[in-house]
Amino acid sequence: MNDIPVDRPHLFIDGQWIPALGGTVEVVEAATEKVFGQTGLASAHDVDAAIVAARHALDGPWGQYTPVQRADTLERFGAALKARAKSAAVLVSRENGMPISLSIAVNGYGPAAMFAYYAALIRSTAIEEPRPSMFGGRTIVRREPIGVVAAVTPWNYPQPLAAMKLAPALAAGCTVVLKPAPETALDAFLFAEAALEAGLPSGVLNIVPADREISAYLVAHPGVDKVAFTGSTAAGRAIGEVCGRLLRPVTLELGGKSAAIVAEDADLNVFAASLADVSLVNNGQTCHASTRILAPRSRYDEVVEAVTETVRTLVVGDPLDRATQIGPLVSAAQRDRVLGFIRAGEAAGHRLTTGGAGAPTPDRGWFVEPTVFADVENSARIAREEIFGPVLTVTPYCDEDEAVFLANDSEYGLAGTIWTSDEERGIALARRIESGTVGVNHYALDLAAPFGGVKASGIGRELGPEGLSAYQQAKSVYLASR
Structure with missing residues (x-):
């Protein structure tokens, strides 16, 4: 420096x-x-x-x-x-x-x-x-x-x-x-x-x-x-x-409150490997992050387990350490705001599968432990408001029509992701999402393509x-x- x-x-x-x-x-x-x-x-x-x-x-x-x-x-x-x-x-x-x-x-x-x-x-x-x-x-x-x-x-x-x-x-x-x-x-x-x-x-x-x-x-x-x-x-x-x-x-x-639709045929290994980059990028301080995970009821427990275990093993620590995956939030106010959402999620009775605390290991810094809530209805506060921190929700759906409905049932429309083994199926679903951008088995801004939101x-x-x-x-x- x-x-x-x-x-x-x-x-x-x-x-x-x-x-x-x-x-x-x-x-x-x-x-x-x-x-x-x-x-x-x-x-x-x-x-x-x-x-x-x-x-x-x-x-x-x-x-x-x-x-x-x-x-x-x-x-x-x-x-x-x-x-x-x-x-x-x-x-x-x-x-x-x-x-x-x-x-x-x-x-x-x-x-x-x-x-x-x-x-x-x-x-x-x-x-x-x-x-x-x-x-x-x-x-x-x-x-x-x-x-x-x-x-x-x-x-x-x-x-x-x-x-x-x-x-x-x-x-x-x-x-x-x-x-x-x-x-x-x-x-x-x-x-x-x-x-x-x-x-x-x-x-x-x-x-x-x-x-x-x-x-x-x-x-x-x-x-x-x-x-x-x-x-x-x-x-x-x-x-x-x-x-x-x-x-x-x-x-x-x-802002955004983007959904990740995990299709029934999704490769959960691919999804889990991408979770940190797509849903928790920059410690969750990202407007386009897919923080609402929509999982098919037929594989719901499997998805919850994959998300939970992936988030639980993320490395939290010094942002200047190349091994770190989750660093601190920008300020004490932002940390307290995110912890407030976590407390609200717990008070509402949503199932906490990992995280939920402040600094998990460092003794200084504005850290929030990466957190996952399961069994979250789409009407819940933590599923509707932009938290801007390392907090994910998992919500079940019955079929693709309901998945699309839940993804679009938001005041926001900035981004989203589709996870499927059939790219054409993913593209078809992406066309139905009310959002300025959508990723299929991936999400990254393209310098040559427009970025922005609706609603x-x-x-x-x-x-x-x-x-x-x-x-x-x-x-x-x-x-x-x-």
């Missing part, structure tokens, strides 16, 4: 390190409960300055860049992030408790891959498309940058979730004010270092950690043209209301070409017949 300063009392505005006028906040290591850094917090004045800088860059040098020039810059940006991959992974694991084996992939090398993908995409995407008119004449359809973007990101996957906004926004020609969560603001400044190294013009990227009041100020700021938000459904509703009133484009990637899981899509178009607006130029 010697190559990363953990004290960041400054903000990054207009290509410069600026003293934060909103004070500072301590960053506490999830595994030790000890302060290991501090970050500056933006004031309203800082947000004003960041938006002015972003507007000047949009109207000035960045607005004059061709798509090829933007692609070249993004490639340099991605290379600079890749050079910081291992340091970024360690820093995030200290901030939020993510096991380092996962953090290296998603926080380390994931952002660099996104910048490379969007650099290649903007090189091959036509900015203007001539179309013949149906009534004579011609039309040129242009794809122009939407403008100044306010990107508001959470603490659970800080590097990739920021990159999912930064890379397509910059590829489209937008400028960005990034507002990272204070819990994981330290790693956000690696984007500033990479921007400077890549030669990104001043003001194209600005980074302003902030509290809730100033975050709301940013979202409603008249100088913002679009908001891109990842976070809780409650916060997303509030942001959506503001953007709706202002007629401001918004992308909302929100209370959000509006809009990130990743893929759809992620680029979210930062473009169409303009039609009508021409007379020649």
Whole structure:
């Protein structure tokens, strides 16, 4: 960690390190409960300055860049992030408790891959498309940058979730004010270092950690043209209301309570081997995790046993140890919230098959023992609300129609998984799930495919070409017949 300063009392505005006028906040290591850094917090004045800088860059040098020039810059940006991959992974694991084996992939090398993908995409995407008119004449359809973007990101996957906004926004020609969560603001400044190294013009990227009041100020700021938000459904509703009133484009990637349908013909060895990565990834602090397991009554006891034994044997410990599968949660408040759900599940009489306690082995850190509840009705609180911790429920179903009904009987619709020995059967079931994404015998985001939810899981899509178009607006130029 010697190559990363953990004290960041400054903000990054207009290509410069600026003293934060909103004070500072301590960053506490999830595994030790000890302060290991501090970050500056933006004031309203800082947000004003960041938006002015972003507007000047949009109207000035960045607005004059061709798509090829933007692609070249993004490639340099991605290379600079890749050079910081291992340091970024360690820093995030200290901030939020993510096991380092996962953090290296998603926080380390994931952002660099996104910048490379969007650099290649903007090189091959036509900015203007001539179309013949149906009534004579011609039309040129242009794809122009939407403008100044306010990107508001959470603490659970800080590097990739920021990159999912930064890379397509910059590829489209937008400028960005990034507002990272204070819990994981330290790693956000690696984007500033990479921007400077890549030669990104001043003001194209600005980074302003902030509290809730100033975050709301940013979202409603008249100088913002679009908001891109990842976070809780409650916060997303509030942001959506503001953007709706202002007629401001918004992308909302929100919560989930996804189901894993275990079909009668499922290979339970395959399912159990994938459980940690699909249902308990990042200590359960993952919006798309399949935390509701739906099991056929004909194999119900078998499924409960497989899930229980798999979860019981997961390695809990120091997130910087490569052997660790479950690390601590991000904060004491998050730990207490998750334990509250566990106590509620016990009080409601659901059968606890493993877990249910706080720290199972470490004497410090915000740990929660991986927990499984069986015989949980789909109407139960622990089956309906997003817990955001290492807690799974198992619910029986009679036939595939009931399995689909139970999977869809949720206010959320972000993800889901199907487990079957017949891929075609899995695809057919996936088509019936009310969700933005579904995995068959697998779940992993694809950079080239859209990610996002329906219902209370959000509006809009990130990743893929759809992620680029979210930062473009169409303009039609009508021409007379020649």
